[in-house]
Amino acid sequence: MADALLQMRGITKLFPGVRALDNVNLTVQEGEIHAIVGENGAGKSTLMNVLSGIYPYGSYEGDIFFEGRECRFQNIKDSERLGIVIIHQELALVPYLSIGENMFLGNEQTGFGGINWDQTYEKAAEHMREVGLKEDPRTLIKDIGVGKQQLVEIAKALAKNVRLLILDEPTSALNDEDSLNLLNLLKQFRSERGITSIMISHKLNEIAYVSDNITILRDGATIETLKTSEVTEARIIKGMVGREMVDRFPKRVPSIGGVALEIENWTVYHPLFTERKVVDNVSLHVNAGEVVGIAGLIGAGRTELCQSVFGRVYGAKISGTLKKYGKPLELLSAADAIREGFAYITEDRKGDGLVLSNSIKHNVTLSRLELVSQRGVIDADLEQRAAEDYKEKLDIRATDVEQQVGNLSGGNQQKVLVGKWMFSQPDIMMLDEPTRGIDVNAKYEIYSIINRLVGEGKSILMVSSELPELLGMCDRIYVMVEGRMVGELTREQASQEVIMGMIIEASKGAQTTWAS
């Protein structure tokens, strides 16, 4: 214990309405590569943000000891001073600055009268050699690939005299070759320079390849720390998902009708990088009165699928057929989709779901104002009644419908969002992470609303990263990996182990060339 480089003890971090971390412990030994695994929302990134000072001391409970000394970081600078450097999944590089400039951003090599450019580029070149990056340090970041950008981040960490390197999903955007290079680089740093690393990853084969120890997080708590050499993949998966299933889901007797929504050979490209497929030849169907789930990791293309179906609000070069009740549809805008009875409830209620500066009333009616207006003039009474109706039906806790949505709790905001889309009278509702960031009781209420909606014969397509939620709510579950549909499971076939196994098997497919 005495020689542990890092000890985090009893870390608890609360967000409004959510306990993101609950008494988490993490011990990392000097000179090891330590993997952290867990499902989406298990608290991995939050824990790393606590460690690196993004959440300052005082905003969480618990203690951090680095090299035996207690640390109270106020910001990232404090942790970097001790050599703790975090590299986020979304790289933090400025595209229109050069490699050298990025490497010393915030840490500029200044001499008399300003930045010493010779020194900057010389030192940059030196660190680039250490990570095996063969580029001119004057090259702009935008002109090199993602794999090389990742190396720039690591070289940047070296420039800060890194002692503990934290990598959050470092290979998620890399191809196999770049991934292997990166992992080998970490191994080389460990053996040659004694640099300790923490790596967050979903890719169990990479973890097996590179790490010494694995800590498993689940629901914001530490489950266990295992020696990599002593465990199997199945054992890790069990640790990640093996939570107790309590009665968190309201009962429903399914009464499933004919096919309501059919999507065939649906392919979508990224709107900016138009050669990148984000949804790859996906086919699925949803029956009337059915709740169908889509499981997958973040970035599997589930949101992109829903948004491209919903009037093509996302994506480029969309191809495939879309049918509702057997009738082919061409939906070219969100307005088209709403008119044809579609609703899309976004995963990001604050970002693109609600107008926070507007009242509950104005939010509820926004997507179909024509239902409460005549010739473009809003009927104040009709609108008021409609809003109060949904406030009551969904039990939205607010003094009145004039209250500003920005002042409501997350759970109540989510109910406003659901109410808004119920108001639009849809037949097919696509729910994207419908219970993200809300407490257990509010979740139960949302589940009850979903059950009521399918009871009325509506069809629900639900995207969720919480497997228990999908298992508890859905009649059928599709599994998506990297834009592809890799499986379809009935309620009886589906279990967390089966789904996680499918995801891991499918994401591994591409890397078997080297992992064995």
Place this chain on the structure above:
Amino acid sequence: MGKLKGSFSKNIKQFVMLIALVVIIVLFQALTNGTLLKPMNVFNLINQNAYVVVLAAGMLVCILTGGNIDLSVGSVVAFVGACAGTFMITWEWDPYLSVLLCLLIGILIGAWHGFWIAYVRIPAFIVTLSGQLIFRGLTLIVLKGLTLSPFPRAFMSLSTGAIGNFLGGLDPGSGLRNFTSLLIGLVLAAGVVAQQIKRRADRKRKGYSYDSLPMTLLRALVIAAAILYFFWILANYIGTPIVLITVGIVLVVYSYLTSKTVMGRHLYAVGGNEKAARLSGVKTDKIKFLAYVNMSFLAAVAGLIFSARLQSSSPQAGMGFELDAIGACFIGGASAYGGIGTVGGTLIGALIMGVLNNGMSIMGISIDLQQVVKGLVLLAAVAFDVISKQKISLPFLTRLFRRRRQAEA
């Protein structure tokens, strides 16, 4: 409690601004030894500021769509004035036809701006800055750098002078000499009282929250008294300015448009959260396009009002008008990020600017100092708004407090 706080913080800004307006009026009334509210000065004040109110109504619509401003309005005012002069003075066209053509030109200019902003997605700041240069330049070309005057009488009667006095007065020379103004004031005041009482009755009947009867009456009477006082002042001079009709129509139409129509609701939604609005089926591009078409249309209206008052088309007309309009919106409580703001608030903002201008001019304060004062008032108004709304409070303050707490611990 939550409700009280909610509605209070929602209206606090406008209420404070109204108080500020009253304080400023009283202050300058005292500082100018009563000149500010002299009938002739009030008449002039209205004529001088009519264009600001018209422009600010359009600017508010632009700002609502996401804090976008229009820097071109001063140049558009000048250009439309130049066109009006050319049509009526140089070519001697019919005044009514000319006015219609000028309004059409305004709409076309707006469509030009709107196209680049909404569909090509060039920042409004840049497009309208370019418009500022283009239309100032075109004004000089059209006028060949000269001033055109005078306009035909029919055109000037559209927006200068007073509404004809059909009812006579006590004494045509001085004192209460315009009964028509008094009648207009009485009708409006009675209308306000009736509307307040009806509104309360409606809310009571439908089961919404409503104010007590004395409270409603008190409010109605205060507003009615203010209106009567205003028109009484006007009745002591040559009567109600004609331009007040145009301004009144603009205010009523745009209040209605922003608060009661689907289009208005979409405006607030686009400014409040553009992505959410788009996902809700709002045609966000179209809304932005229309906002700029509307802005230049109102700039054309303001251009006609202004050149009629000036009785000429001048190449220098409208310099800096955009800043008056933008200032009025922000003083009146519009959010610089869009989605928040009302026509009523903007009117208050325009009046604050107008009274400041007029009051300081009467006092003989130099133009340079006036600018400094106006700049500070604008900053103070917006700072008040930002700080009162900020839930996170000022970052440097929290950091300070945390240090202190740590030191204590």
